[in-house]
Amino acid sequence: MNEIIQKKLLEIQKKYQVKILYAIESGSRAWGFPSKDSDYDVRFIYIHHPEWYLSIDPQGIGGKRDVIEEPINNLLDISGWEITKALRLFRKNNPPLLEWLRSDIIYYQKYSFIENMKSLETEVFYPNSMLYHYLNMAKNNYREYLQGEQVRIKKYFYVLRPILACKWMEKYNITPPISFHELLEVIIPEGELKNEVKNLLKRKLESDELDIESRIKVINDFVENEIERLEEYIKSLKVKPKDPTKLLDELFRDTLHEVWK
The missing domain is CATH 3.30.460.10 (Beta Polymerase, domain 2)
Known part of the structure; x- marks a missing residue:
């Protein structure tokens, strides 16, 4: 190619x-x-x-x-x-x-x-504009694809990646890396959430269809909490x-x- x-x-x-x-x-x-x-x-x-x-x-x-x-x-x-x-x-x-x-x-x-x-x-x-971009991307994909008990499960990556990018900027005040793997390893601590995301990533890379499946509660809970928290964080920024x-x-x-x- x-x-x-x-x-x-x-x-x-x-x-x-x-x-x-x-x-x-x-x-x-x-x-x-x-x-x-x-x-x-x-x-x-x-x-x-x-x-x-x-x-x-x-x-x-x-x-x-x-x-x-x-x-x-x-x-x-x-x-x-x-x-x-x-x-x-x-x-x-x-x-x-x-x-x-x-x-x-x-x-x-x-x-x-x-x-x-x-x-x-x-x-x-200028972190404000980037934070708004990534947060809106996460919110739109979450609202469109990840509501209800049955969801478009591969869309989790299009919600998680921008959220992790926001958390990277919050933590380091620099542009986030492009690699989802790096964001995942650095930003999410070891535990149930990280294990669920890694399992989902493994399945996608192995080319499972990952179409409509049951929602993953631990990921949904994380996403909802972070969207709400990041909205408040962005409002607090006073950067010229x-x-x-x-x-x-x-x-x-x-x-x-x-x-x-």
């Missing part, structure tokens, strides 16, 4: 006349709980020629789209963000983008952009975000020069 992805990335560069700076795997494979038949979610950041930026219409407006989205099939979902879009989202502490920076499955990386971007993360880190725009402008210009010099 890696060969197919590499070929597709080269085709995208030629088709759209761009340079890809970074391409990774996201989603369940990067999080550490894919099924054997999970598709591949490839995400990338790219940059246009300088002339594309030197025009009266800003990027993202009209025909100047700031995303590239290839047709999705059963095996591969591939899309990318233009560099200035990525940097604006970085400024907002966009959680999916920050997860891209932590993916262990890297398909392509060239130039100094990503390392320079990572070095600025402390300048943009920094404005890293000048640094991000410099990073964009330096990258434009490095790629197209």
Whole structure:
């Protein structure tokens, strides 16, 4: 599959006349709980020629789209963000983008952009927005799939992971790791809850269907308690975000020069 992805990335560069700076795997494979038949979610950041930026219409407006989205099939979902879009989202502490920076499955990386971007993360880190994002993700999935006595049991991972990410930020005040395994080991203490989650994870990795089953009380109790507690914790935060725009402008210009010099 890696060969197919590499070929597709080269085709995208030629088709759209761009340079890809970074391409990774996201989603369940990067999080550490894919099924054997999970598709591949490839995400990338790219940059246009300088002339594309030197025009009266800003990027993202009209025909100047700031995303590239290839047709999705059963095996591969591939899309990318233009560099200035990525940097604006970085400024907002966009959680999916920050997860891209932590993916262990890297398909392509060239130039100094990503390392320079990572070095600025402390300048943009703002826990409030990330906490709200992850908590809302947990609440929505819990409300949609895990109510009642019979539940969509595989959805537990889409509730547990964002809750553990919130607890990581609460504990360490830094961006959480992408790996569910690391979050689980560090955040949940040994005991019944951890054993239940590990058992569920083992079944999912072995590709059990994990469709409709009886709810797991110990996990539901944990989720309900943490959602309520985290809502109060977020309300108590009094953090003023920094404005890293000048640094991000410099990073964009330096990258434009490095790629197209």
